[in-house]
Amino acid sequence: MKKIITFLLLFSTLVARPQLPDHVYKPNIRTVKLYKAGDIYSYPVMGLNSADLLELHFDDLDASAKNCYYTYLLCNADWTPSELQPFDYIRGFQSMRITTYRYSSLSFTKYTHYQATLPDKNCMPFKSGNYLLKVFLNNDTSDLLFTKRFMVVDTRISIGAQLLKPFNLQLALSNQRIQIGVSTTNAQINAFSPQDLKVVVLQNNTWATAMMINKPNIYRGNYYEYNDDAISFPAGKEWRWVDLRTMRLRSDRVAKIVDTSKRVDIYVQPDVERKAQMYVYYHDLDGIYTVENADGNNPDWQSDYAYVHFTYVPPGNQAYPGSDLYLFGELTNYTADNASRMTFNPDKGAYEGTLFLKQGYYNYSYVMVAPDEDGRNRITLANTEGNYDVTENTYTILVYYKAFGARYDELLGYTQFSTLGSRR
Numbered sequence: 001m002k003k004i005i006t007f008l009l010l011f012s013t014l015v016a017r018p019q020l021p022d023h024v025y026k027p028n029i030r031t032v033k034l035y036k037a038g039d040i041y042s043y044p045v046m047g048l049n050s051a052d053l054l055e056l057h058f059d060d061l062d063a064s065a066k067n068c069y070y071t072y073l074l075c076n077a078d079w080t081p082s083e084l085q086p087f088d089y090i091r092g093f094q095s096m097r098i099t100t101y102r103y104s105s106l107s108f109t110k111y112t113h114y115q116a117t118l119p120d121k122n123c124m125p126f127k128s129g130n131y132l133l134k135v136f137l138n139n140d141t142s143d144l145l146f147t148k149r150f151m152v153v154d155t156r157i158s159i160g161a162q163l164l165k166p167f168n169l170q171l172a173l174s175n176q177r178i179q180i181g182v183s184t185t186n187a188q189i190n191a192f193s194p195q196d197l198k199v200v201v202l203q204n205n206t207w208a209t210a211m212m213i214n215k216p217n218i219y220r221g222n223y224y225e226y227n228d229d230a231i232s233f234p235a236g237k238e239w240r241w242v243d244l245r246t247m248r249l250r251s252d253r254v255a256k257i258v259d260t261s262k263r264v265d266i267y268v269q270p271d272v273e274r275k276a277q278m279y280v281y282y283h284d285l286d287g288i289y290t291v292e293n294a295d296g297n298n299p300d301w302q303s304d305y306a307y308v309h310f311t312y313v314p315p316g317n318q319a320y321p322g323s324d325l326y327l328f329g330e331l332t333n334y335t336a337d338n339a340s341r342m343t344f345n346p347d348k349g350a351y352e353g354t355l356f357l358k359q360g361y362y363n364y365s366y367v368m369v370a371p372d373e374d375g376r377n378r379i380t381l382a383n384t385e386g387n388y389d390v391t392e393n394t395y396t397i398l399v400y401y402k403a404f405g406a407r408y409d410e411l412l413g414y415t416q417f418s419t420l421g422s423r424r
Contacts, residue, residue: 021079021132021207022333024146030111030305031291031358032058034133034148037117040290043205043396044150045414046119048128054118054150056098056133057291057300059358063103063110069139070116071095072125073132074408077198077212077400079149082129082408089127089408095139096123106297107304108264115300128154128411129400149207156187157399157413165389166232174387176235176419180226182216182399187412189401194219198409199226202396203233204286208334208379235391236381239284239329239363242268245294247304247359264306270350271312271366275386286394288330289362303359310353312342312366312384317349320368320383325351328379329364336369336379393419 024032036042037053046052060066074082074089086094101114118133125131131150137143160181165172178201184191191197199213211231218225243251247264250257258265293299310327314320325342326332332340332355342351366384369377381387399413 019073019081019132019134019144019147021075021147021149024333025144026146028061029145030059030061030356032146032148033291034150041285041288043416044148046150046152048152048154049126056116056118056135056148057113058115058135058146059104059111059113061109061111063112065101065112067138068098068101068114068135068145069095069137070098070118070133070135071123071141072119073134073147074125074127075130075132076402077130077200077398077409079130079132079207084127084408089125089129091124091126092120092122094123095141096120097139098135102301104301106302108262109305111305113301125152127408128152129408130411151398151411151414153398153411153414155412155414156184156189157401158183158186159397159399159413159415161395161397161415161417163395163419166229168229168232171229171232173389174234175229175232176389176391176393177229177232178395178397180213180231180397182224182226182413183222184224185222187222187401189412190403191401192404194224196401196403197224198400198402200398200400201231201233202398204394205396206287206334208336209233233393233395234381234387235389235393236365237274237279237385237388237391238282239287239365240271241284242308242362242364244306244308244357244359245292245361247306248295264304265309266306267309268311271310273315273384275383277386279388279390281390281392284392285361285363286392287328287334287363287365289357289360291358291360293359299359305356305358308355308357310342310355310364311348312351312353313349314351319344319346319351323368323370323383325384326367326369326379327353327355327364328367329362331355331357331362331364336367342366391419395419 034044098116104111133148135145164177166177201211216224242253255269256267293303326336326340342353367379396416400409402409
């Protein structure tokens with residue numbers, strides 16, 4: 001009897017194990033990228049029942065051939081799993097094997113590069129909403145390699161959005177307020193109350209700072225308007241960058257390259273605090289990185305890896321009291337954790353951090369974590385980068401609908417705009 005109880009407890013633990021979005025579970029898995037087919041700068045959003053395709057790429061540093069499979073998990077607007085079973089939203093097989101892979105060449109670092117085009121016609125999501133792409137070994141969903149977010153939208157709701165100044169004058173020079181108008185006239189839905197719609201706003205496709213709005217400020221029939229300082233984002237500044245597309249020559253952001261027969265070490269020029277610096281506009285990638293190779297090689301399986309050393313020099317060469325410093329961007333999965341934490345070196349009076357990165361072009365920022373007015377820990381750029389209201393940012397607006405008695409949130413509206421063309 002004890003063995004049965006122990007087994008049931010273990011089984012329930014495995015079933016209840018949270019599956020974190022955009023999370024890598026194995027240290028040998030690197031450079032996970034998912035984007036619209038043919039567009040390395042895009043976010044993975046596809047239309048329901050459309051011909052849209054996504055590209056998946058990742059590397060395995062074990063450098064061996066493995067049986068990698070993938071499936072989909074339908075989630076609600078807040079990325080909690082829906083109540084539906086896989087056969088309720090996947091048409092065809094419940095999992096598919098990744099059959100395209102190639103061993104690296106012309107690089108010190110040995111790895112196996114895997115890629116796939118999604119969705120396969122034999123494994124197709126057929127409901128709109130948030131999805132987690134789950135990649136695992138040997139068709140065993142408990143042996144996860146990583147998860148990656150993507151979305152399927154059934155565009156039935158019209159969205160209008162514009163950039164405005166915050167009502168609070170203290171935020172006028174540092175924040176960007178988004179006014180949103182939602183029309184359900186052509187959606188053919190029965191929204192019994194304004195709370196049946198959820199609106200999510202992303203700045204630069206960053207879920208760590210996303211806002212969810214459950215109640216409109218104005219509600220007239222089929223029109224919903226969301227318009228107050230609750231939808232106000234600290235604007236930040238243009239992202240810092242480092243060009244690692246070649247490891248033979250130094251870019252102007254690289255201080256030194258140490259190339260031995262065993263590894264490559266790249267030292268980025270030291271960074272300093274920018275909050276008091278004048279704002280300068282330049283084109284950035286809004287926080288993402290791209291895998292590229294300027295040496296004339298295939299970027300997917302002929303690019304090398306390097307230990308990239310970042311240095312941040314705080315004012316007066318003194319550590320920030322009571323707060324840690326983190327590298328932030330897609331290169332750290334937009335997370336403030338042990339892997340992205342910078343370590344203060346008192347002998348040099350600077351923070352130091354090292355990441356193992358593939359050749360490419362990288363955006364990044366330095367952030368801290370501080371409690372907001374509600375007592376929740378939030379990522380902040382205020383002390384390290386500063387916030388300037390005319391900074392170019394990309395905003396994504398998602399509108400979800402959950403019908404009365406439904407078991408998941410449908411994604412019925414999607415739009416995206418840059419602040420460069422939406423100023424008022």
